[in-house]
Amino acid sequence: MSLVAAKGLSLAFGPKVVLDAASFTIGPHDRIGLVGANGTGKSSLLRILAGTAHPDSGDLVFRRGARAGYLPQDVATLPDLPLVEAVLASVPGRSALEERMRQAEAALAAARDPADQLELSQALAELHEELEHFEEHHGRVRAERILGGLGFAEDDLVRPARTLSGGWKMRAALAGLLLTDPDLLLLDEPTNHLDVPTLEWFDGFLRGLRKGLLLVSHDREFLNRQIDRVLALEPEGLRSYAGDYDDYRRQRAEEEERLVAQAKRQAAKRAQLETFIERFGAKATKAAQARSKEKQLERMEEVRTLEHRATLRFRFAEAPRSGREVLRLERLSKAFGPKVVYRGLDAAVQRGERV
Numbered sequence: 001m002s003l004v005a006a007k008g009l010s011l012a013f014g015p016k017v018v019l020d021a022a023s024f025t026i027g028p029h030d031r032i033g034l035v036g037a038n039g040t041g042k043s044s045l046l047r048i049l050a051g052t053a054h055p056d057s058g059d060l061v062f063r064r065g066a067r068a069g070y071l072p073q074d075v076a077t078l079p080d081l082p083l084v085e086a087v088l089a090s091v092p093g094r095s096a097l098e099e100r101m102r103q104a105e106a107a108l109a110a111a112r113d114p115a116d117q118l119e120l121s122q123a124l125a126e127l128h129e130e131l132e133h134f135e136e137h138h139g140r141v142r143a144e145r146i147l148g149g150l151g152f153a154e155d156d157l158v159r160p161a162r163t164l165s166g167g168w169k170m171r172a173a174l175a176g177l178l179l180t181d182p183d184l185l186l187l188d189e190p191t192n193h194l195d196v197p198t199l200e201w202f203d204g205f206l207r208g209l210r211k212g213l214l215l216v217s218h219d220r221e222f223l224n225r226q227i228d229r230v231l232a233l234e235p236e237g238l239r240s241y242a243g244d245y246d247d248y249r250r251q252r253a254e255e256e257e258r259l260v261a262q263a264k265r266q267a268a269k270r271a272q273l274e275t276f277i278e279r280f281g282a283k284a285t286k287a288a289q290a291r292s293k294e295k296q297l298e299r300m301e302e303v304r305t306l307e308h309r310a311t312l313r314f315r316f317a318e319a320p321r322s323g324r325e326v327l328r329l330e331r332l333s334k335a336f337g338p339k340v341v342y343r344g345l346d347a348a349v350q351r352g353e354r355v
Contacts, residue, residue, distance in 0.1 A: 026184065
């Protein structure tokens with residue numbers, strides 16, 4: 001059974017059509033790359049699937065009980081809590097479960113009838129088991145492991161989340177998303193603010209998840225490692241391709257070659273028919289054949305080749321030769337509050353060096 005099924009989704013911003021009756025399904029273990037040129041609607045489609053935006057028309061049906069977790073490109077705010085508490089707060093249901101336990105404990109303490117005591121004891125034992133399961137999958141230990149994998153130091157766990165820089169806020173939001181363990185991960189450029197060690201950890205962590213995944217990324221190597229299917233926002237609409245990003249590019253090129261060849265053959269056939277009609281249409285002995293050729297020409301459906309989006313081409317004029325020393329840094333310092341990034345930095349870059 002599909003995790004989510006979309007049928008006839010349409011979305012437009014004024015005259016710009018983003019989705020035109022798009023239909024697709026996502027299975028429980030599908031790992032899909034969402035690709036397309038900038039401005040074609042990748043983030044808009046993710047927001048529709050996340051429920052933070054709505055299409056102009058069409059239907060979106062999730063499997064009963066299925067949850068989607070969405071990581072946008074930019075994270076605006078985090079809860080005004082210590083980092084690990086802010087991440088734990090992203091998981092719904094904890095406070096309700098703890099409140100149910102308090103109520104059960106109070107009811108058990110007040111109960112006098114043995115039958116009621118036995119029933120309440122069993123209910124409390126089940127709640128404890130439920131809480132243990134919750135802690136195992138969404139608790140502090142797992143939250144700290146995820147934060148550590150994303151590059152946070154132990155001292156960062158008690159740091160106010162609101163004081164994090166933009167890139168670290170994104171990592172904290174990603175930690176919260178991974179901790180919620182949704183059925184469908186919707187990731188919009190998740191690697192933008194990750195350094196190499198963190199990217200390697202995240203790459204392995206993500207590949208180990210048996211969850212549905214819809215991923216937008218300009219990192220082609222990362223995309224290839226993570227996906228086995230592509231949804232492409234093309235000029236002719238939303239298209240689906242099997243395989244990774246490289247497979248998609250190859251299939252797209254083969255499709256274009258095939259359509260161009262078909263269009264050439266059709267053009268030659270059309271020219272042949274038109275020549276026959278023009279030459280023999282007025283002759284009584286060939287008039288019937290000419291009319292048959294005309295009908296054949298009318299029934300011929302035009303082969304449409306793939307449309308190419310307009311691209312901007314530019315070039316830089318060759319720069320004049322620089323001096324031997326291209327760049328010099330002297331006593332450069334930078335800090336974010338008490339955190340010193342560097343102090344008294346001296347460096348130089350010579351012409352031709354690649355740093």
